[in-house]
């Protein structure tokens with residue numbers, strides 16, 4: 031069975047709101063940030079929302095093992111120029127993991143970090159050191175390192191950099207990888223040859239380490255090192271290549287999460303944005319590209 035969903039909001043009734051949003055898209059998986067992705071301010075988790083969310087998931091056969099958290103992207107574990115900031119990031123991620131455990135969620139996606147004004151090796155060492163501190167805990171929560179586009183000094187831009195980190199983690203059971211199709215394309219991996227990439231990944235890191243796949247088309251060319259997501263089938267990767275990932279038998283057990291951009295509408299001088307996920311999920315289930323998808327999304331939300 032296809033395990034698919036999208037990024038959803040956590041701001042309305044916390045996990046309960048996230049589950050409702052995911053179900054409204056016809057999803058059986060989802061991903062959320064526990065607060066704004068660009069900051070580390072977090073609210074206390076509310077017990078009643080957790081219980082109601084779990085009940086609603088149960089009633090709709092949405093398995094919590096297909097729910098993934100995403101750490102805020104401002105956290106940069108590669109940067110140790112300010113020791114206080116570095117410790118803050120470590121402590122924040124420790125808390126984020128305990129929040130996941132409280133919610134019953136077992137996977138958290140993390141951007142490895144950026145080597146700003148330091149060498150790649152120093153950056154990787156700072157990440158490894160931090161992760162070994164963070165993962166020394168009693169919780170059954172795995173950190174998934176996301177494959178990055180290689181924008182600026184981003185680390186995790188190829189299999190070798192990811193492998194260097196994974197190999198140096200003491201607590202091997204608690205480290206994994208999240209593939210992102212847009213990032214892979216922008217880092218130089220041709221999704222048309224996705225099976226070749228998976229073979230190489232299996233030989234170097236192991237397919238069992240893949241815990242999530244972000245499904246995005248890309249606005250930029252192969253090897254552009256940009257990282258701008260496009261709607262499914264409307265970018266340089268293309269619908270058929272995206273389907274090769276979504277329906278890859280080797281990744282059947284892995285949740286596929288859409289992080290594609292909201293669709294703009296400039297009607298009546300109002301600038302509105304609509305979530306594309308319900309329609310993109312349906313299109314992927316149908317395995318048939320729809321050139322009019324964006325128009326259909328605008329029409330649907332305009333009348334609802």
Ligand code: FE
Nearest residue numbers: 100139141176
């Ligand atoms: Fe990400």
Ligand code: FE
Nearest residue numbers: 176210244289
């Ligand atoms: Fe991603």
Ligand code: ZN
Nearest residue numbers: 212213257259
């Ligand atoms: Zn991205």
